Amino acid sequence: MSEKLTKEEKIFRKRHSTAHIMAEAVLQIFPDAKIAIGPAIDDGFYYDFDLPRKLKEEDLEDIENRMRDIINKGASFDKEVISREVALERFADQPYKVELINDLPEDAEISLYHSGDFVDLCKGPHVENSSQIDPRAIKLMSIAGAYWRGDSTRPMLQRIYGTVWNNAKELRFYLNKLEELKKRDHRKLGKELDLFHMVDENPGQIFWHDKGWSIYLTIQNYVRNRLSEQNYIEVHTPSVMPKSLWERSGHWAKYKENMFITESEKREFALKPMNCPGHVEIFKQGIKSYRDLPLRMAEFGSCTRNEASGALHGIMRVRGFVQDDAHIFCTEEQIADEVVLFVDLLKSMYKDFGFGDDNIIVKFSTRPEKRIGEDATWDRSEGALANACKVAGLEYEIAEGEGAFYGPKLEFTLVDALGRHWQCGTIQVDYLLPSNDRLNASYIGEDDNKHSPVMLHRAVLGSLERFIGILIEQYAGAFPVWLNPTQVMVIPVAQNFNEYAQKVTAQLKAAGIRVKLDDSDNRMNAKIRAAQNEKIPYMFILGEREESENQVSVRLRTGEQHQGMPLEESVNWVLGKINTKELI
Numbered sequence: 001m002s003e004k005l006t007k008e009e010k011i012f013r014k015r016h017s018t019a020h021i022m023a024e025a026v027l028q029i030f031p032d033a034k035i036a037i038g039p040a041i042d043d044g045f046y047y048d049f050d051l052p053r054k055l056k057e058e059d060l061e062d063i064e065n066r067m068r069d070i071i072n073k074g075a076s077f078d079k080e081v082i083s084r085e086v087a088l089e090r091f092a093d094q095p096y097k098v099e100l101i102n103d104l105p106e107d108a109e110i111s112l113y114h115s116g117d118f119v120d121l122c123k124g125p126h127v128e129n130s131s132q133i134d135p136r137a138i139k140l141m142s143i144a145g146a147y148w149r150g151d152s153t154r155p156m157l158q159r160i161y162g163t164v165w166n167n168a169k170e171l172r173f174y175l176n177k178l179e180e181l182k183k184r185d186h187r188k189l190g191k192e193l194d195l196f197h198m199v200d201e202n203p204g205q206i207f208w209h210d211k212g213w214s215i216y217l218t219i220q221n222y223v224r225n226r227l228s229e230q231n232y233i234e235v236h237t238p239s240v241m242p243k244s245l246w247e248r249s250g251h252w253a254k255y256k257e258n259m260f261i262t263e264s265e266k267r268e269f270a271l272k273p274m275n276c277p278g279h280v281e282i283f284k285q286g287i288k289s290y291r292d293l294p295l296r297m298a299e300f301g302s303c304t305r306n307e308a309s310g311a312l313h314g315i316m317r318v319r320g321f322v323q324d325d326a327h328i329f330c331t332e333e334q335i336a337d338e339v340v341l342f343v344d345l346l347k348s349m350y351k352d353f354g355f356g357d358d359n360i361i362v363k364f365s366t367r368p369e370k371r372i373g374e375d376a377t378w379d380r381s382e383g384a385l386a387n388a389c390k391v392a393g394l395e396y397e398i399a400e401g402e403g404a405f406y407g408p409k410l411e412f413t414l415v416d417a418l419g420r421h422w423q424c425g426t427i428q429v430d431y432l433l434p435s436n437d438r439l440n441a442s443y444i445g446e447d448d449n450k451h452s453p454v455m456l457h458r459a460v461l462g463s464l465e466r467f468i469g470i471l472i473e474q475y476a477g478a479f480p481v482w483l484n485p486t487q488v489m490v491i492p493v494a495q496n497f498n499e500y501a502q503k504v505t506a507q508l509k510a511a512g513i514r515v516k517l518d519d520s521d522n523r524m525n526a527k528i529r530a531a532q533n534e535k536i537p538y539m540f541i542l543g544e545r546e547e548s549e550n551q552v553s554v555r556l557r558t559g560e561q562h563q564g565m566p567l568e569e570s571v572n573w574v575l576g577k578i579n580t581k582e583l584i
Contacts (some may be wrong), residue, residue, distance in 0.1 A: 024118035204319030237278030339388035368581035
């Protein structure tokens with residue numbers, strides 16, 4: 001009786017098996033090749049090789065064809081368990097396999113998988129037979145360099161990436177999706193739309209241009225206004241703080257490798273990777289009463305984290321960033337109400353950016369292995385967060401061991417237009433950082449005694465930089481009108497209408513609309529093309545009739561047109577689109 005597998009398990013086995021088939025094909029072409037590792041990964045697989053020459057793109061087609069021949073022969077995948085001595089003998093001419101075998105624990109099971117003429121050191125699992133793989137559903141994607149075991153002091157190998165799907169239709173869908181991703185790549189669009197740039201000599205840091213900074217400030221001001229509605233106070237804390245503070249908070253022991261360390265006057269300091277210890281320091285100033293709680297403290301805090309250079313990715317993963325960060329100091333009894341209030345705010349804000357409830361996945365992240373505090377405290381904090389989710393009517397998935405080192409958390413993941421997942425919002429329940437054992441924050445309770453507050457760490461967007469990157473790719477650079485750097489381009493059809501165009505521009509600007517005037521001597525169609533290339537939502541086209549009747553003709557970047565709209569009405573129409581956060 002065949003094993004019952006999930007859809008994910010089935011495709012994983014196909015990808016793992018196809019990696020073996022690719023290795024067999026490579027060995028047919030390069031019999032002296034040394035093989036390393038070949039796992040399944042998201043959307044595909046790869047295998048690392050030590051080859052006698054550098055591969056070329058045209059080699060991929062040859063390898064693909066040989067893979068199809070191997071698949072069509074229908075070889076079975078058979079497992080064999082062997083001793084360490086036999087394994088070392090079998091792979092005596094494969095130094096990378098020998099190293100892997102020697103590094104296995106003494107009591108580890110050592111298994112091989114045979115398929116056709118190929119045998120590999122592998123724990124599986126695999127498909128039963130290569131005939132279960134559709135030869136039309138495979139494609140080799142790229143060649144890259146990869147240091148053996150990720151160590152730059154070890155040999156540089158050649159890595160071949162590939163993908164495999166259940167059938168040719170799924171493969172075509174995936175390849176079309178990749179093409180769409182290339183068009184939407186925030187790094188490409190950031191350059192084309194003149195939003196920002198980054199330089200290799202200053203990795204992970206962003207130079208915002210005026211258009212990109214306009215989007216940044218629009219989002220920041222939007223968040224600020226939404227927080228003021230819920231009575232948050234806004235603060236600002238230093239970017240550099242002493243080692244002693246980070247030691248008390250626990251970051252020095254649990255997070256130091258991600259911190260930039262500096263020294264002054266024989267004392268160590270760190271650039272802050274997060275804002276929470278600074279907010280506790282502000283809370284501690286003056287005597288707080290239970291009547292002051294909940295105290296919601298927000299900061300657009302500039303943070304710096306020593307991310308590995310290989311992990312950096314455009315503005316999505318950087319070293320310098322700002323969070324829409326806030327901390328809520330409350331009593332244990334107030335946790336549920338504060339979580340409910342936060343979830344409502346988060347969903348409302350996501351909706352304004354074009355993400356509805358169907359675009360949100362919630363995960364409950366429990367205690368990690370690397371943590372501070374006693375299990376009893378973690379039981380208490382996880383129980384409080386679970387109860388808050390129940391009160392909020394929030395459905396979630398469990399993410400075992402993914403919590404922060406000081407407390408459990410809810411993570412809110414957005415699903416974008418291409419089905420990709422982006423973890424953005426979070427709320428974390430923390431009994432530990434403000435406690436007497438750590439940062440020693442307190443308030444006077446109804447019983448006139450001192451108590452440690454509970455600290456809720458929360459963010460809706462997360463890193464503003466990363467969220468803007470998500471928006472660029474979500475909208476392919478065609479931002480909703482309320483976010484777009486330029487909301488209206490005024491286009492006179494000829495030079496003699498420039499004076500009227502200046503009047504229209506002034507009226508739009510006076511209404512608070514971000515507007516530009518193209519009074520160049522270019523032809524009208526060239527001006528429209530330029531505005532469309534900038535992905536400007538609305539173009540006001542002005543000619544003789546528009547001037548004589550104090551009107552505008554509105555052209556949307558979608559091509560839709562509204563002829564002969566009175567000027568005042570057109571201004572109010574744009575304001576309505578902005579105020580209601582419409583997508584176009």
